Structure formats: structure tokens, C-alpha cells
Amino acid sequence: xxxxALALLPxxxxxxxxxxxxxxxxxxxxxxTCVAGATCVVSNPYYSQCLPSTGGGTTTTSTVATTSTVATxxxxxTSTASAPGGSQTPAVGNPYEGxxxxxxxxxxxxxxxxxxxxxxxxxKAAALSVANIPSFTWFDTVSKVPDxxxxxxxxxxxxxxxxxxxxxxxxxxxxxxxxxAAAASNGEFSIADNGQANYFDYIDQIVAQIKAFPDxxxxxxxxxxxxxxxxxxxxxEKCANAQTTYLACVTYAIQQLNALGNVYSYLDAGHAGWLGxxxxxxxxxxxxxxxxxxxxxxxxxxxxxxxxxNYNALTAASPDPITQGNPNYDxxxxxxxxxxxxxxxxxxxxxxxxxxxxxVQNIRAxxxxxxxxxxxxxxTRPTTSTGISAVDAIVWAKPGGExxxxxxxxxxxxxFHCGQADADQPAPEAGTxxxxxxxxxxxxxxxxx
Ligand code: BGC
Numbered sequence: 001x002x003x004x005a006l007a008l009l010p011x012x013x014x015x016x017x018x019x020x021x022x023x024x025x026x027x028x029x030x031x032x033t034c035v036a037g038a039t040c041v042v043s044n045p046y047y048s049q050c051l052p053s054t055g056g057g058t059t060t061t062s063t064v065a066t067t068s069t070v071a072t073x074x075x076x077x078t079s080t081a082s083a084p085g086g087s088q089t090p091a092v093g094n095p096y097e098g099x100x101x102x103x104x105x106x107x108x109x110x111x112x113x114x115x116x117x118x119x120x121x122x123x124k125a126a127a128l129s130v131a132n133i134p135s136f137t138w139f140d141t142v143s144k145v146p147d148x149x150x151x152x153x154x155x156x157x158x159x160x161x162x163x164x165x166x167x168x169x170x171x172x173x174x175x176x177x178x179x180x181a182a183a184a185s186n187g188e189f190s191i192a193d194n195g196q197a198n199y200f201d202y203i204d205q206i207v208a209q210i211k212a213f214p215d216x217x218x219x220x221x222x223x224x225x226x227x228x229x230x231x232x233x234x235x236x237e238k239c240a241n242a243q244t245t246y247l248a249c250v251t252y253a254i255q256q257l258n259a260l261g262n263v264y265s266y267l268d269a270g271h272a273g274w275l276g277x278x279x280x281x282x283x284x285x286x287x288x289x290x291x292x293x294x295x296x297x298x299x300x301x302x303x304x305x306x307x308x309x310n311y312n313a314l315t316a317a318s319p320d321p322i323t324q325g326n327p328n329y330d331x332x333x334x335x336x337x338x339x340x341x342x343x344x345x346x347x348x349x350x351x352x353x354x355x356x357x358x359x360v361q362n363i364r365a366x367x368x369x370x371x372x373x374x375x376x377x378x379x380t381r382p383t384t385s386t387g388i389s390a391v392d393a394i395v396w397a398k399p400g401g402e403x404x405x406x407x408x409x410x411x412x413x414x415x416f417h418c419g420q421a422d423a424d425q426p427a428p429e430a431g432t433x434x435x436x437x438x439x440x441x442x443x444x445x446x447x448x449x
Contacts, residue, residue, distance in 0.1 A: 017050040019117060020435045022428060024048030026412060046413055047429035052113040088261050090300050094392040095264040096384045099167045099217055101134035102155035106147070107399050114401060114438050126449040127442045134382055135356060135396040136169040136221060140431060141188055145205045152213035159215065171221045171397065174202050175249055180239040181229050183415040184371065184405025184430045191245050199249045207256050210263060218263040221305040221397060223250055228270030231284045251295045258298035266352050269304035271312050273367035276334035277326050281341055289345030302392070303350030307331050309398035311373050313358050314380065322367045332388060339390050349390055355379035356396030359446035364422050371404045371418040372427045372437055377444025401438030405430045
């Protein structure tokens with residue numbers, strides 16, 4: 001045995017991972033070093049990745065953040081634009097109006113590094129332009145929370161110099177027993193191991209960061225998939241077991257964020273192919289409304305976020321055949337059907353809708369397929385000109401190019417959806433960079449970049 005191990009050692013040591021390949025993580029037995037020009041960066045306990053040494057990864061650059069080109073449908077009115085942070089009364093109307101959206105150095109670096117690795121000049125130029133489009137930052141581990149202070153500070157400075165106040169867009173995403181009906185995004189906290197207390201501490205840390213920057217407006221999407229799982233997946237043991245904790249944690253999150261006075265929250269509401277089925281609309285509206293009223297109807301809870309990290313159109317040209325049986329075949333139909341139910345249950349019926357990767361339709365074998373869908377393209381740019389009064393903004397919630405989940409069947413977070421025929425493969429762990437997928441998003445962008 002010893003002889004064998006020694007004999008194999010030189011071969012293992014000399015193997016080097018290509019750029020964007022895996023180089024470490026729980027159970028990983030392949031190369032742990034990278035080719036010249038790439039560095040092995042730890043993403044999470046499950047995954048390390050060879051990232052281009054000149055960008056991406058956890059090393060933040062000092063690039064000056066750029067202002068987004070989000071169009072506003074009406075000129076900012078003084079009442080909304082000048083509402084200072086720290087106020088206990090929310091601004092009237094759409095919280096996006098009159099604000100620019102901050103773009104993080106983190107995503108800019110990911111995109112720039114990706115563009116460096118594209119040879120075709122036209123595709124490279126299109127790829128680079130993605131760095132000017134705002135997306136949300138996912139706080140998927142407590143260790144990332146200090147970055148929020150960095151972004152808020154930069155956004156504050158940018159707002160002061162431009163004269164236009166800034167929004168920082170965040171996703172609160174660290175529930176204990178997270179992603180209870182799937183595997184790809186299982187998180188760091190466990191209910192059995194102090195999860196609720198850990199989560200409260202995570203929220204407290206976010207609150208502490210935001211408190212220091214009352215002049216910056218924060219838009220927060222609260223816990224993708226969590227409440228939707230409580231509507232439809234209580235037959236999954238992990239979800240049934242998580243029900244009370246999810247409700248307590250989401251309640252804590254919205255109450256604490258509400259008290260800050262500059263954070264507008266949208267609870268995640270799945271998508272048309274999930275809660276949009278007619279039988280699910282009523283129970284969903286009830287759950288959102290019950291949680292909201294029992295939390296004291298926090299006035300900065302603005303509404304719901306739909307299609308987060310999914311692939312549905314806001315307005316489909318025609319129903320994708322896979323939606324058959326559901327009259328709510330796109331997000332606009334889902335929203336139109338859900339809004340009156342929310343209103344009558346006492347929940348504010350405003351929405352933001354992720355269209356970041358919805359540019360190409362009719363590419364899935366089944367509506368429930370959510371993992372790195374092959375042939376997806378970047379979609380409608382973020383805008384407040386949504387054409388639907390209940391929809392405050394079209395947003396890009398999932399940073400395009402970051403994976404939905406690994407296709408490696410031996411990973412502890414392998415989910416079968418990521419191994420299906422319509423899932424792009426080989427795919428790295430959720431949240432890490434997926435270069436081939438990004439290039440396709442760029443080339444298939446609709447409208448084109
Ligand atoms: C992952 C997160 C990641 C997010 C954005 C989720 O699916 O679980 O780790 O931050 O996507 O890419």
C-alpha cells in the first residue's frame with residue numbers, strides 16, 4: 001500500500017487543473033493545483049475552483065464601480081427620490097424609481113475574467129458588456145456578510161458623487177436546512193445543530209452592516225424557494241421538519257430589516273410553474289399573508305420576487321408546451337392570478353421578476369427543470385418599464401454565469417436535475433463560475449447584448 005501510494009504520488013502532484021476546473025472540496029481526489037495563470041480558490045467546503053489569477057474569485061479588485069443603465073419609466077419624483085434611509089415610513093410607490101443600482105466589483109471581476117478567456121472578438125465584447133448590468137449579490141454564507149459593508153460604502157460614495165442615490169441589491173440566503181426539497185444548494189447551517197440561532201446571528205450581522213449606511217437603499221430578496229417549499233413540499237421530510245424554523249427565521253429577517261428603515265424586502269415566491277398552478281395560488285397567498293401579518297405587517301415588505309434563478313418568460317409569445325395544463329404559463333399570468341388573492345389576504349401585491357436568464361424559451365424537457373438549462377440566453381435587461389403596474393422592476397437576480405448546481409454525481413450536493421439531458425454538463429458546484437454556460441448566455445442573449 002505504502003509503495004503504491006508513493007509510486008502514484010508524483011503523478012498526482014504534477015496534475016494541474018485547467019482554468020475553471022475543480023481543484024478541491026469535500027471528497028475531491030483530483031488535481032489540487034492549477035495551470036499557470038490560474039489560482040485554486042476555495043468557494044465553499046464542497047468546492048474549490050481554478051480561477052484566472054487576474055480576476056474573479058475572492059480577490060476583490062479596486063475597480064471603480066459603474067452605474068447601471070437601468071431605465072426608469074418616469075422621472076424621479078422628489079417624494080420618492082429624496083426619501084432618506086433610516087425613515088420608518090417607506091417611500092410611496094416603486095422603491096426602484098429615482099435610484100441607480102450599484103454593481104459589485106465581485107461580479108465585474110467574474111465577468112472580466114470570463115471575457116479574457118473568450119477568443120472570438122464579438123463574443124468577448126458582448127461578454128464584457130454584461131459587467132455593466134446589475135444583478136443581486138447572494139449572501140449564501142455568513143462569511144460573505146462583511147462584503148456587504150464594502151458594497152454599501154462604495155455605493156454611498158458613488159451616490160454622493162453622482163447626486164443620484166443608490167440601491168444595493170442583496171439576496172438573504174442562509175436558512176438552516178436550506179434547499180430542503182433539493183440538494184444542489186444545501187447550506188452551511190443545520191436545524192439540528194443550532195441552526196436557528198446561527199441564522200439570527202447571520203441576520204444581525206447583515207443588519208449591523210446596513211445600519212452604518214442609512215443613505216443607501218437596499219432591496220432584499222428573502223430566501224429563495226423557502227416559503228414555496230412550505231406550500232408544496234411538506235411531504236418531503238426535510239421540509240416538514242424545517243417548517244417552524246423557516247417561518248421563525250424569515251419572520252426574524254423581515255422584522256429586523258424592516259426596523260432599519262432603508263431596506264425594501266421582497267419575499268421569494270417561486271415561479272409560474274410552481275406556485276402558479278391554480279391549486280397552489282390560494283395556499284401560497286395565505287401563507288405569505290399569515291407570515292406577514294403575524295410579523296406585524298412590516299411596512300418595508302414591498303411584495304414578492306418571482307422566477308428567481310429560473311428560466312420563465314415574463315410574457316411568453318406563446319405557451320411553452322411543457323406548461324400545458326396551467327393557464328398561468330408565464331410570470332405575467334402567474335402574477336395577475338396571484339395578486340388579487342394576496343390583496344384580499346392582506347399582503348402587498350407588488351413584484352420584482354428575474355429575467356436574467358430567460359432570453360430563450362422552449363428549451364426545457366419539463367417545467368420543473370431548473371439546473372443550468374442548456375441553450376439559455378441572457379434576457380430582458382433590468383428596468384422599471386415593465387408594462388405591468390404590479391411589477392416594480394425586471395431584475396437579474398441570479399448572476400448569469402454562476403452555476404445552479406454540480407453535475408458531478410459523487411458530490412454531496414449532486415441533484416439529479418443537474419444530470420438531466422437538458423442540463424448543461426459538466427457543471428461545477430452551485431454558485432461557482434460555469435464558463436461554458438456563461439458563453440452560451442452571451443451568444444444567445446435576447447435581446448442581444
Ligand atoms: C447557490 C449560491 C449562489 C447563488 C448565486 C445559488 O444557487 O446556492 O451559492 O450564491 O446561486 O449564484
